[in-house]
Amino acid sequence: MNRFRRAASGILVPLAALGFWQLLSSMGWVNPVILPSPMQVLVKWWAYLRPLEVFDPAQGSYLAWCFSGELIHDALGSLYRVLVGFLIGGGLALPLGLAMGYSRLVYGLFNPLIQVLRPIPPIAYIPLSILWFGLGNPPAVFLISIGAFFPVLMNTVAGVQNVDSIYLRVGRNLGASRLTQFTRIILPAATPYIFTGARIGMGTAFIVVIVSEMIAVNNGLGYRILEAREYLWSDKIIAGMFTIGLLGLGIDTLMSRLSSHLLKWHRGLEQA
Amino acid sequence: MSGAAHISVQAVHKVFQSGGQEVHALKAINLEIPQGQFVCLLGPSGCGKSTLLNAVAGFSLPSSGSITVEGATITEPGPDRGMVFQEYALFPWMTVEQNIAFGLQIKGLAKPAIQEKVDGLLAMLHLEDFRRRHPKDLSGGMRQRVAIARVLAIDSPIMLMDEPFGALDALTRRNLQDELLRLWTELKKTILFVTHSIEEALYLADRTVVMTYRPGTLKRDLAIDLPRPRDVASPAFNALKKELSQLLMEEQSRHNQDEFKHAAVD
Numbered sequence: 091m092n093r094f095r096r097a098a099s100g101i102l103v104p105l106a107a108l109g110f111w112q113l114l115s116s117m118g119w120v121n122p123v124i125l126p127s128p129m130q131v132l133v134k135w136w137a138y139l140r141p142l143e144v145f146d147p148a149q150g151s152y153l154a155w156c157f158s159g160e161l162i163h164d165a166l167g168s169l170y171r172v173l174v175g176f177l178i179g180g181g182l183a184l185p186l187g188l189a190m191g192y193s194r195l196v197y198g199l200f201n202p203l204i205q206v207l208r209p210i211p212p213i214a215y216i217p218l219s220i221l222w223f224g225l226g227n228p229p230a231v232f233l234i235s236i237g238a239f240f241p242v243l244m245n246t247v248a249g250v251q252n253v254d255s256i257y258l259r260v261g262r263n264l265g266a267s268r269l270t271q272f273t274r275i276i277l278p279a280a281t282p283y284i285f286t287g288a289r290i291g292m293g294t295a296f297i298v299v300i301v302s303e304m305i306a307v308n309n310g311l312g313y314r315i316l317e318a319r320e321y322l323w324s325d326k327i328i329a330g331m332f333t334i335g336l337l338g339l340g341i342d343t344l345m346s347r348l349s350s351h352l353l354k355w356h357r358g359l360e361q362a
Numbered sequence: 363m364s365g366a367a368h369i370s371v372q373a374v375h376k377v378f379q380s381g382g383q384e385v386h387a388l389k390a391i392n393l394e395i396p397q398g399q400f401v402c403l404l405g406p407s408g409c410g411k412s413t414l415l416n417a418v419a420g421f422s423l424p425s426s427g428s429i430t431v432e433g434a435t436i437t438e439p440g441p442d443r444g445m446v447f448q449e450y451a452l453f454p455w456m457t458v459e460q461n462i463a464f465g466l467q468i469k470g471l472a473k474p475a476i477q478e479k480v481d482g483l484l485a486m487l488h489l490e491d492f493r494r495r496h497p498k499d500l501s502g503g504m505r506q507r508v509a510i511a512r513v514l515a516i517d518s519p520i521m522l523m524d525e526p527f528g529a530l531d532a533l534t535r536r537n538l539q540d541e542l543l544r545l546w547t548e549l550k551k552t553i554l555f556v557t558h559s560i561e562e563a564l565y566l567a568d569r570t571v572v573m574t575y576r577p578g579t580l581k582r583d584l585a586i587d588l589p590r591p592r593d594v595a596s597p598a599f600n601a602l603k604k605e606l607s608q609l610l611m612e613e614q615s616r617h618n619q620d621e622f623k624h625a626a627v628d
């Protein structure tokens with residue numbers, strides 16, 4: 091009952107906003123080119139999602155046909171870039187973060203450079219990324235990996251540095267080697283931080299993918315939004331924007347589910 | 363290594379810096395603990411009892427003097443001196459079973475041998491039903507049982523215990539004290555046990571060493587010859603309790619005076 095009420099109260103504000111928006115359009119208070127009605131957006135969304143051709147068995151399977159819509163194609167393109175960029179950025183940040191957190195020497199060597207590079211938004215790399223990687227996926231993936239790199243790095247460093255020293259004392263007391271201490275104590279103790287970093291990094295990757303698709307590629311949700319702007323298709327712009335929002339929410343929910351499953355042992359996580 | 367071991371503390375001093383001031387935590391400590399003895403270190407907070415325990419454990423070495431176990435000088439922590447901490451210090455990402463097995467894996471035992479040993483310890487400490495739980499799902503008393511099992515697993519001849527039952531309620535505390543006495547009688551370990559509870563020291567120990575407030579020295583070394591199980595209501599028990607209270611009170615008032623002095627300076 092309680093759960094139901096919480097879900098109901100969570101949907102209240104979005105419904106009200108939608109109602110207000112519909113009211114604005116129905117009363118003719120806004121130009122539909124500037125702000126199309128929710129209904130109009132929904133119709134366009136469906137048109138964007140559904141397959142363009144009539145089903146023809148000669149062309150391929152039914153399943154393939156179902157997924158032949160433009161929206162699916164764009165969403166998959168964006169997701170692919172997000173995942174590859176995230177894996178490269180996070181994959182480089184993780185070992186560096188572990189080393190920086192564990193060793194004061196490594197921290198001292200790398201931290202000044204990191205602190206100078208960190209405030210530079212990935213968007214500022216756009217000109218260079220095109221010079222270095224040309225057009226297509228490589229520059230986009232490069233920008234996304236920069237976006238994912240820093241959150242994962244900073245959280246990994248903090249995670250290792252914040253390992254409670256009593257665990258290390260127990261490890262030494264039981265006679266653990268440095269390697270065992272690292273793999274069996276420091277690494278698991280730091281995972282809550284690392285997972286948080288991964289979640290933030292994934293969020294950043296989603297922000298960057300849209301920007302990156304506006305410059306160098308010819309599919310993806312970011313590209314489609316920009317293309318729709320050329321034709322003043324506000325409804326399609328909004329449909330694309332909501333798709334990004336829902337996709338991001340889906341991925342974040344997935345990651346938070348995964349981390350709370352893997353970190354069942356961790357008190358204080360996901361308790362709110 | 364099994365059975366008990368002999369600990370020898372010779373002329374140990376420990377000085378450390380705290381807020382720009384030199385604190386003489388331990389001064390000229392001499393202590394011989396024979397094999398298999400159960401010794402309690404008793405004193406008010408700030409008397410250096412935990413400092414002494416940490417020195418024996420090898421976490422922080424003496425500024426001068428030496429501590430030897432079976433004749434070998436202590437230079438670092440090691441599995442011959444298993445430690446039980448007040449805050450349990452179980453690894454929260456490991457289950458009860460995994461926590462107990464950890465020290466055995468470090469020792470490099472084969473899997474079946476580890477399993478056998480862990481099963482035995484789970485039975486010995488009545489933890490069988492909790493083997494796959496994580497520490498966060500256990501009560502304080504249960505956690506401390508796991509911590510004791512983890513130390514027993516590595517079969518160290520010496521057990522160091524730093525106010526292990528300090529955070530437990532009275533009933534659980536008595537329960538675990540009895541359990542500890544049973545294990546000690548059975549396994550014949552040398553135990554060095556830090557506490558600030560007079561009753562706990564009198565209930566458990568063969569011998570209670572009272573320490574003074576800064577600098578930490580040995581104030582009184584008292585053999586407790588009462589037969590076990592001890593009756594906390596007996597006249598003999600209470601006579602000793604009175605004697606120790608008197609000693610402790612003196613140190614506590616020195617501690618209080620010191621705090622007032624610092625408060626005045628601040």
